[in-house]
Amino acid sequence: MNKFLIANSLFLLSQIANPEPIFLQLKNQLEKLGFHVMIELPPKRGAYGLLREADKKIWINPVVFDLNIGNQTLIHEAVHAAQVCAGQGKVKLLGLKIKPSNYVRPFFLRYSDVHRQDIEREAYAVQSQPNSFELAVSLLQKYCK
Secondary structure (H helix, E strand, C coil), rough: CCCHHHHHCCCCHHCCCCHHHHHHHHHHHHHHCCEEEEECCCCCCCCEEEEEEECCCCEEHHHHHHHCHHHHHHHHHHHHHHHHHHHCCCCCCCCCCCCCCCCCHHHHHHCCCCCHHHHHHHHHHHHHHCCCCEEEEEHHHHHHC
16 A cells, blocks of 8 residues: 555544544444545545445545534445445445435435436435444445455
């Protein structure tokens, strides 16, 4: 791993006002599973988080910490990571029976592609649950062995 990227990521994490322990725990778990979590602007303009399945890179936009949605963003990307593990390198639906809250419905319905909507529905459904952290961890444990 590039020493500059590690130092840059640690610097950015140090600039975040007290990242919550669950953010750091989930980040560490993802990295142990071979995902590289970077706190920097994603290559897709306007994205809060992004997972590139080809090389298992996850970007977390630093603005999410100012918006107090850092945990939710990383949980969302962790669900996508579990989907990548389930699909052995390609995003695959997990078949979750969890319903997303009405609050997050507009976020996944904006996608015109039905398959993409379903992929996002699962991530938003987990992210919007009261036990979202535990759900994300259990999905990673189940699919990323």
